[in-house]
Amino acid sequence: MGLKLYGLPMSTNTTRVMACLHEKGVDFELVPVDLFGGENRQPSFLAKNPLGRIPVLEDGDLTLFESRAITAYVAEKFKETGTDLLRLQNPKEAALVKVWLEVESHHFDPAITPIMFEHFVAPILGKTPDQAAIDASLEKLGKVFDVYESKLSCTKYLAGDFFSLADLHHHACTHYFMKTPWASFVNDRPNVKAWWEGISSRPAFMKVAEGMTFVEKK
Amino acid sequence: MATPVKVYGPAMSTAVSRVLACLLEKNVDFQLVPVHLAKGEHKKPDFRKIQPFGQVPAFEDEGISLFESRAICRYICEKYTDKGNKGLYGTNPVARASIDQWLEAEGQSFNPPSSVLVFQLAFAPRMKVKQDQVVIKQNEEKLSKVLGIYEKRLGETRFLAGDEFSLADLSHLPNTQYLVTTSGRGEMFTSKKNVGRWWNEISSRQSWKKVVDMQNKGA
Numbered sequence: 001m002g003l004k005l006y007g008l009p010m011s012t013n014t015t016r017v018m019a020c021l022h023e024k025g026v027d028f029e030l031v032p033v034d035l036f037g038g039e040n041r042q043p044s045f046l047a048k049n050p051l052g053r054i055p056v057l058e059d060g061d062l063t064l065f066e067s068r069a070i071t072a073y074v075a076e077k078f079k080e081t082g083t084d085l086l087r088l089q090n091p092k093e094a095a096l097v098k099v100w101l102e103v104e105s106h107h108f109d110p111a112i113t114p115i116m117f118e119h120f121v122a123p124i125l126g127k128t129p130d131q132a133a134i135d136a137s138l139e140k141l142g143k144v145f146d147v148y149e150s151k152l153s154c155t156k157y158l159a160g161d162f163f164s165l166a167d168l169h170h171h172a173c174t175h176y177f178m179k180t181p182w183a184s185f186v187n188d189r190p191n192v193k194a195w196w197e198g199i200s201s202r203p204a205f206m207k208v209a210e211g212m213t214f215v216e217k218k
Numbered sequence: 219m220a221t222p223v224k225v226y227g228p229a230m231s232t233a234v235s236r237v238l239a240c241l242l243e244k245n246v247d248f249q250l251v252p253v254h255l256a257k258g259e260h261k262k263p264d265f266r267k268i269q270p271f272g273q274v275p276a277f278e279d280e281g282i283s284l285f286e287s288r289a290i291c292r293y294i295c296e297k298y299t300d301k302g303n304k305g306l307y308g309t310n311p312v313a314r315a316s317i318d319q320w321l322e323a324e325g326q327s328f329n330p331p332s333s334v335l336v337f338q339l340a341f342a343p344r345m346k347v348k349q350d351q352v353v354i355k356q357n358e359e360k361l362s363k364v365l366g367i368y369e370k371r372l373g374e375t376r377f378l379a380g381d382e383f384s385l386a387d388l389s390h391l392p393n394t395q396y397l398v399t400t401s402g403r404g405e406m407f408t409s410k411k412n413v414g415r416w417w418n419e420i421s422s423r424q425s426w427k428k429v430v431d432m433q434n435k436g437a
Contacts, residue, residue, distance in 0.1 A: 066322035073315040095293045147270045201266030
């Protein structure tokens, strides 16, 4: 019995996990979850994830939620195959990957997700985008990208001169962000831009990008 | 001989106290290096060399310089596997995955609303910053929903990730301490049978009592 991933191909948290699985060359079955129909609020789904969110991974008897816990599990379980995402052979590198994983989680993601919600999701829900919320988030995101610009002048990727899970975790949200009117936040920062062009052209990410059609092109 | 493990920042910082709790659980000696937040020491260029976001904690161990409290905790558990509480981050990959899952839940669902409340209720008054009642109410509602989920979970298992205390539970100590003791929000936790039981158990651990002691002494 193989891995089952419950989620949707356009969900950033689901694509975070799928990109990781592709980097590892690991097969899995994507089981769609009907969010609009409220499937994630049904007892059968809450039994898998009491927080009622996608994705959820099933690996035999193990059920896991939280995309970043899932990628950490996959990257460790399949550490001998595919891309070395955790750098476990080198304690210093492994520690730095942990740092930049948390940076994505606590600095980058909270700054970028409100922008995507207001710009892409709010209109679908019939709401007017909250420009003040967007502006506040852009200010925070600018400061995060300034730190990245400086870091990426010293190292090719975030944790060092090696691609890692920390870089991977940035794919999905940045992919959507580059379709907003504020792509200049990346394009005007030469090191961030080069880093983004490098990671977004990786075959694993190109595979998940195909399914990221949530964004209706106007 | 000076210990190689250094933590930069005051014990009263929630993120610093998360790291201290982990070091104490693992019986790892450390030196706490003061950082004067009121004087803006953490925002200065020298400090930003070790923490580019200008926040505490920063951490050093044998030439490795780290930041982000949860990354530091994971590093401590992995480097000092055989010291102190050996099961703190699990003793096998499946146990670790369950702990990571609840550590992420803490970081993504519990931390945002509880941090806002800690700032608004515990720190804003001290800093003479005006409290925002709308923000307080919104975040009380969010936190309440999360605690509702925890109540069900903690009726199934003794601790969040299973029947042993883990890094996932530890990560909740700093914010909850402030909410229960100095912010008058104890009822959010103690009025729920399982959450109340869990809070009593995790906050009674010797390691956490030592951290609170350090906070009270102004370390």
